[in-house]
Amino acid sequence: MIFLRQLLFPLIAVIAAFIVGGILILIIGDNPIEAYRLLLGSALSWPDGIGYTLFYATPLIFTGLAVLVAFRCGLLNIGAEGQLYVAAFATAWVGISFANMTAWILLPLCFLAAILAGGVWGAIPGILKARFGSHEVINTIMLNFVAVALCSYFTQYHYKNPGPIMETTAIGGGAHIARLGRFVPGLPERIPVNVAFLLALLCCLLVYLFLWRTKWGYELRATGTNPTAAAYGGISIRKQIIIAMTISGSLAGMVGINEVLGYRYRYYDGFSDNYGFTGIAVALLGRNHPVGVVVAALLFAVLQRGGIHVDGFSEYVTKDIVQVLQGTIILFVAAEAFFSGSFNRFGLLKRAKV
Amino acid sequence: MSELFSVALFWSTIRLSTPLILAALGGMFSERAGVINIALEGMMLAGAFTAAAVTHAVGNPFVGLAAGMAAGALIAAIHAVACISYKADQVVTGTAINILMIGMPAFLSGAFFLSSGSTPQLPKEDLIPWTPIVIAFALVPIAWYVLYKTPFGLRLRSVGENPEAADAAGVSVARMKYAGVLLSGALAGIGGAYLSIGQSSLFTRNMTSGRGFIALAALIFGKWRPVQTLLACLLFGFTEAVSIQMQGVVKLPSGEDIPVQFIQMVPYLLTIIVLAGFIGSSRPPQALGIPYQKER
Amino acid sequence: MLQVDWKYVRASRSLRTGCPRSQQMLELRNITKRFANVLANDNVNIVVKPGTIHAIVGENGAGKSTAMRIAYGFYKADSGEILIDGQVRNISTPHDAIALGVGMVHQHFMLVETMTVAENIVLGAEPGNAVALDLGKASAEIQKLSAEFKLAVNPNAVVEHLSVGQQQRVELLKALYRHARLLILDEPTAVLTPQEVEEFFAILRRMREQGKTVVIITHKLSEVLAISDEVTVMRDGKVVGQVQTKETNAAELARLMVGREVLLRVEKPDADIGVTQLSVKHLSVTHADGTKRLDNVSFEVHKGEILGIAGVEGNGQTELIEALAGLVPASQLSGEVRLEGRDVTRLDARARREIGIAHIPEDRHRRGLLLDFSLTENSILGVHYRDALVSYAGVFLNDKAIRKRADQIIAGFDVRPANQDLPARALSGGNQQKLIIGREFDLQPKLLLVSQPTRGVDIGAIEFIHRKLVALRDDGCAVLLISAELEEVTALSDRLLIIHEGRIVGDVDPKVATIEEIGLLMTGSSKH
Secondary structure, eight states, X not given: OHHHHHHHHHHHHHHHHHXXXXXXXXXXXXXXXXXXXXXXHGGGSTTHHHHHHHHHHHHHHHHHHHHHHHXXXXXXXXXXXXXXXXXXXXXXXXXHHTTTSOHHHHHHXXXXXXXXXXXXXXXXXXXXXXXXXXXXXXXXXXXXXXXXXXXXXXXXHTSBOSSSSOBBOOOOGGGOOOBGGGTSTTOOTTSOOBXXXXXXXXXXXXXXXXXXXXXXXXXXXXXXXOHHHHHHTTOOHHHHHHHHHHHXXXXXXXXXXXXXXXXXXXXBTTOOSSHHHHXXXXXXXXXXXXXXXXXXXXXXXXXXHHHHHHHHHOSSOOTTHHHHHHHHHHHHHHTTHHXXXXXXXXXXXXXXXX | OXXXXXHHHHHHHHHHHHHHHHHHHHHHHHHHTTOOOTTHHHHHXXXXXXXXXXXXXXXXXXXXXXXXXXXXXXXXXXXXXXXXXXXXXXXXXXXXXXXXXXXXXXXHHHHHHOSSSOOOOOOGGGOOSSHHHHHHHHHHHHHHXXXXXXXXXXXXXXXXXXXXXXXXXXXXXXHHHHHHHHHHHHHHHHHHHHIIIIXXXXXXXXXXXXXXXXXXXXXXXXTTOHHHHHHHHHHHHHHHXXXXXXXXXXXXXXXXXXXXXXXXXXXXXXXXXXXXTSSSXXXXXXXXXXXXXXXX | OXXXXXXXXXXXXXXXXXXXXXXXXXXXXEEEEEETTEEEEEEEEEEEOTTOEEEEEOOTTSSHHHHHHHHTTSSOOSEEEEEETTEEEOOOSHHHHHHTTEEEEOSSOXXXXXXXXXXXXXXXXXXXXXXXXXXXXXXXXXXXXXXXXXXXXXXXXXXXXXXXXXXXXXXXXXXXHTTOSEEEEEXXXXXXXXXXXXXXXXXXXXXXHTTOEEEEEESOHHHHHHHXXXXXXXXXXXXXXXXXXXXXXXXXXXXXXXXXXXXXXXOOOOOOOOSEEEEEEXXXXXXXXSOEEEEEEEEEEETTOEEEEEOOTTSSHHHHHHHHHTOSOGGGEEEEEEETTEEOTTOOHHHHHHTTEEEEOSOIIIIXXXXXXXXXXXXXXXXXXXXXXXXXXXXXXXXXXXXXXXXXXXXXXXXXXXXXXXXXXXXXXXXXXXHHHHHHHTXXXXXXXXXXXXXXXXXXXXXXXHHHHHHHHHTTOEEEEEOSOHHHHHHHOSEEEEEETTEEEEEEXXXXXXXXXXXXXXXXXXXX
């Protein structure tokens, strides 16, 4: 019953958001059924639909996991956006600076750069909280802007690819990771879904094992659920805050692997399509569980993929409907009591309430 | 260096500070009532779009300004219902509103004006470049008076500090929080409206570009107090004015360039430093971010 | 057909409104209130006469505060009626209660610390109009009330800078400022020293003389007998008696409160006291706000001994236990702590548990349990990293070993329901406490720090817990016991120290010392 309840509310939130979106589409004089068919249908085509959906899902799995880990320690990391920018730039920097190295050395270095840079950028608000008690939400927001400005500065002044586009020069060939098209028959290699997607799935498993099966995860979760009791149990809260934010930042940083090593092969200024913020939605909708994160990331990826088709083929509806739906979904998930309250009023969920 | 302090720069600072002041004072009412408002950005966007769209439709910018204010308050109402009545997480709800408001105005612009997310250009006579500036600066003493010298302000502050005590004293906690959040939306809405029908002449996609967050930073930098917040807004407005005026070539006396990105970072870095307690002690409202819930 | 005797109707109406003195000030009728799985008030009936001081007594968790919070509109009753001045009233918020002349001073003060006294007092009942707050007028009125009831306090002081006693005065003024005719005081003396209590009682008597009605919630019988005119006794959410104070005595009240003859003599053999296990020398704790919470405390606990520490709550007991458990930051500590002769002063909480110090904290919800975690997960808190509970390179939790351990604790300490996967939140207070005790006993400690072991625990579990503590002592463990229940601490301890304002002010033999003697020491009024 509890398990069903876990599934039920995210589902209701999604449906409710689609209803709200549908009403909006009706108001502007378009056909919601048609718009939703375009939005959802295009994601299921093979190979482009599915390929791109998996590609879009990759960063969202990483950022969803990042938010999840912080959340399980009682922290809200809304700085995944900044962490992934810094990490992506660091990845590109390594890829550019050591371009001539063989893949066997360069690739691990690039991976390490992404994980370390993201981790460091995540650790900063963690340390600030542990040391000075300043709120991680404000600090992560502020660091997002600092990260964007820093990366933009380095791109513009030090690594700029000549031309009108704000991007760096290309990374060395040894740092490229394979696109899934190389292994999957029927999936062309022009579709950018790459090995990073498999890495994201692996991270889900690792995060699960870490949080629920290791003593370290126990300490992190204990801190998140009741810090004073955790301290009583001999767990250092400050240490846990820093650990959680570092891991969170590293996970967000792995977006850089997908973006730089698997897609553009360079750092492209402003590449993130709000991945960091959408990660919050992904984690929440996924009930802060790794499996839920994968499902939620796929859902949002479907929307993102579909948005492009909506833009092209419908008269009034633009791809902005995707953000409207995302925002509405988070609102409904966050205000879960909105549903449980009305359900209880009708006596529908009485038994489920523990 | 002398060009840094020209008359043009002064007015530029005033203009750029105006939306920050409006949004930050709005944020102050919300946060002083204990509700975190990271949705200022979204509320500003709502105000900016609505003001431009209504002014285009009606041809009267004052009606547009009022509509922008109402739109901000409407979005704030969503925040309030979710956070106060349904005890949703305030940061998460704020994030949701920000995402929603990146999409919504662009979605509506696309539909109504068949554009790629902007409203049609308004004629010069339909713009109000001065009114919001006057409102913003007049609001500072008014906000100070309301907060510290009226029963409303006393109750609002008490709810943000210790809602249980306010409740026990017969103050309706929920009502005060609603008032604070709705006020914040209305003011942020005016701030947004200024961007579209004061500073420029149309709404463009995501035109606030982070000003809601700078306003939040100014609020924290100003330690949640009206006058200090005004000063913080002026400082942040000034840094923005400098970075625009100098087009990335601020020369130090030694002849070196300061890249514009470093000037842009100033507000954010200052906020982090203040929050860590390096510049005096900063104490947020004690019940900030905690939904008021008691067993009933 | 229907003859109405108007004269009679008029007369009865005037009786109801015209002369309220003949009415009851407050009446609760058949009040029932349930929180989650606890029936806090079960058909409660209380009558408070005007112009009296009415005590409501009962053990912790008897439902006293709940009943009065309902009268004040802070909670809403599931069923039942509230009558003020003999009329049924709908009181659903404190605002309603205030309008009817009811004021309440809560156990935890309801003050906005960052605001001034005057601002706190007028909050919600501001003088002046909507656009101008007239604090000058308020200050004048506050000063008048201060003089009238001898409640000296500076209206312009900021509350967080006031002492606890002064804050209480602000709370009283708050109620008086709202013209409260009925004042409900929830455990008002818990935070006061005996001298302050005397002073406080003088204030209450003055209020009674001025025609106010006072309800005082307490669990201290001596206070009831000293101050009240009438007493209502509650037990397990029910009213079990309402009597005139002058017609009763402490023994009768105690019997009513506990529901049986109070025979809180724990059956225990004489202690076989061994060598020194814990030695504390010149231990001081200075809180981050600069106040000294523990001041140069020195004592020893021996093997096979229960050392009790008695004192009014908030006199440094919490700080003492937490300092010994390693939960006070090193920067706030000075002095020396030795276990079996080894200096452990600088060890953190984990290291101390590792060398044999177990800790049953005073607040099980805040400190002792992860309420949303399962019983299994709670049973390993503090030892989750130990070799016996991890496998695979010492990183992964060993589910089998952990479950086995949880099983042992649940069975050995009779935790019910015995379902390992239930969240700790689902257990009753007594069973939660048994889980914690089981977990800490399982460490086979050399030293057990135990604070309020039976707070909010049902009678059956209390006896069980007491027996277990004595058994642990007899196994040679050194036990340091802190309890706000003087009877408990005297019954269990082999030796008793008395703490007052962070200092040890007495060392008595609980078998010989009288309650009066200990009580006197607790007030700091006589040096031993």
